[in-house]
Amino acid sequence: MIVATGRSLGGSRLISINSCHVDSCLYHGQVSLDFARGLEARGARVRVPTTLNVGSVDLLHPAMVLRRNPEEVKVYEDGRALMAAYTALGCTPSWTCAPYQLPGRPSFGEHIAWAESNAVVFANSVLGARTERYGDFIDICSAVTGFAPYAGLHTDEGRLATVLFDCTGLTGATLDHELTYPLIGYLVGSWTDQGNNPVITGLPPDTPEDRLKALGAAAASAGGVALFHAVGVTPEAPTLEAVLHPSGPIAVHRLELRDLEAARAELTTRSTGKLDAVSVGTPHASIAEIRALAQLLKPAPRFHDEVEVFLSTGRRTLTDAKAEGLVEILERSGVRILVDTCTYVTSVLSAKVHTVMTNSAKWAHYAPANLGVDVAVGTLEECVESAVRGQVTLHPMSEVSD
Template sequence: MLRGDSGPGVAMAMRMVVALAGVLGAERLMPVTGAHIDSCLYHGQAGLDFAEKLASLGARVAVPTTLNSSSLDLMHPGLVRLPPEDAVPARALMDAYRALGARPTWTCAPYQSAERPAFGENVAWAESNAIVFANSVLGARTERYGDFIDICAAITGRVPHAGLHLDEHRLPTLELDCSALSTAMLGEEAVWAALGDVVGRLSGSGVPLLTGIDPASVDEDRLKALGATAASSGGVALFHVAGVTPEALTPGPGWAALPSTPVTSAMLRAARDELSTVADPSAPLDAVALGTPHFSVREFEKLAAALAGTRPFHPGCTVWINTSREVLAQAREAGLVQAAEERGARIVADTCTYITPILAPEERTVMTPSGKWAWYAPMNIGVDVVFGTLAECLASARAGRVVRDDSQWN
């Protein structure tokens, strides 16, 4: 491939993979069974030039490849308020990645698809929350691949034999003792996001082992919330939960010798407050943002149940739900979306409200149960954020102002 035997596009991609291997000190390359591409989000002309160059040289993906959230919502034209000078190349970038043979999934949560990597599979995934979910929850193996190298790995089907693909780099480096957290408190997904904020800050780029958590209190959406925020507040690409995640079902060698830090409910409340930029606890509220990472079918089920018998949302507060087109189709077929839409919620697919101009200019104070949305939205789109549980968000959306329930944080 490096010689050009498979064509100039593959040779170009392989030059980048080999260069990365040199940076990482890898002695050889290894095959992957799939890839997830983050670089389909338009950040400027260079990204479009790169993808179109690969396509013009005849490159095609060699392994099943999914595409991350884009800059446009193709299901709801006009929803994203990009000027033509940005919208046109953004669409061209999406088309270029389709021309390279990738599936137009347009989601940051490829793990919600029926086709996802199995335990032990080596993949090349980009997008921080997807990476940490694949490694931690699925037990698949991927390094933190970034823009441009992700598509090169997909085209060559190869990555450096290094990093989190190797057993020795997947061992826990510190213990975070969560035994002081109540099961009731851990019943809220936003609490798991706050836990992720704490985990990211304490772990940096290490591999944390969370102990003292009742396996009955864990599901994939809670682990999703934990990982997404840990990857935002820190550099976490892999975590273990003792007795829960596939590489921590039984105690491993060296666990007893790990440096240990207790995690308390006070730390999670502090994380909640740090993720909020609004000082007034009863401030007027313009919008609520759900689904970052993208809403799952199970989250639509929980939302529908929470909305049963409730009144519509306040006319001055828009509830935005970000999800993938695949999940949206499943949720609609199951009758799980209608309750939210009947109360005034709006659906966003293919992209997300914290990375593209979707919120109206007057929507300046936004509440969310997503640690990732709370982490990035103030910088990306210049809004003030209130971080809270789903129940707090829904109560606030009905009231048109921030409504707190501190009992959910004890």
């Protein structure tokens, strides 16, 4: 399978990799389980450190996963079996879509084989590691063999930028707005054709990792982006010339506040009315994001009785949050903490939920089709305010422009 993949990508040879991140442990049907068990039956074991993406079950809080009908019972049972099968292959049971938040993350220039779109784009862009956008089954094959094709984003040429996004026209206040980054990512993904790499100019040099995470996750969800460069921010892009293809950009997009507002409106399918749930932490919330939520909840606001509030995060981050006393603050306000999975892929939301608020462009992009719900996109503060009121409460981004 690895050789065939390499040939299809036009690779010249195979290269050794230093780590894998496997997305295949999310249950998509019987073939998922058959493939993993087939590897296990043949004595396969991973040859490199291999972390696991989210599964279909919260193993620490199994009661949170709903089993309302035979189909959901099967997903629950087979999902648990699939997670066990990948652990038996020697993979680390990390169960997170944000493996870059774990210790020992890849270093600059290191060749890896990662799946899960947001993990791929973060590794390539923010860390400067090198991986193609691998998918289910190919990921575990790379882990078992220890090889990946030398093609695409593993090569210098394959990492050059061909589409320019100019953000120099955005004001300082807009660049400090929480939603700016997932919305830029959504536009980057929507306007970048498959096989092209975007480069962004005009972002602050000290843009935090969590904002780059939100940008990359949205770009990878809205399109096929597996690498973005941000000039003066990401490690391969000290200058535009350092990453731009010699032939220059094939397209130039100059982003303005109205573009961000239009993107928010496109992702938001319900901007007013009754709110049923809030879901934050897609990709999995970092410790800094959990601190920010806890800070908003320190006055101990009472969520509306008819609003469910979920935070998704990884096990390692949850342990750190407990040590800092953050979990107590969240749970006192009624936040339900989900690990090992995510609310848009697992049966967690109750049947009464019709409108959900999130600060994640990735969640907003996938949830309407996955769950059949309406979505409102807001800041973390707007999510808390709306959960308290029981009504979708959004403030125009233009209110913060200077």
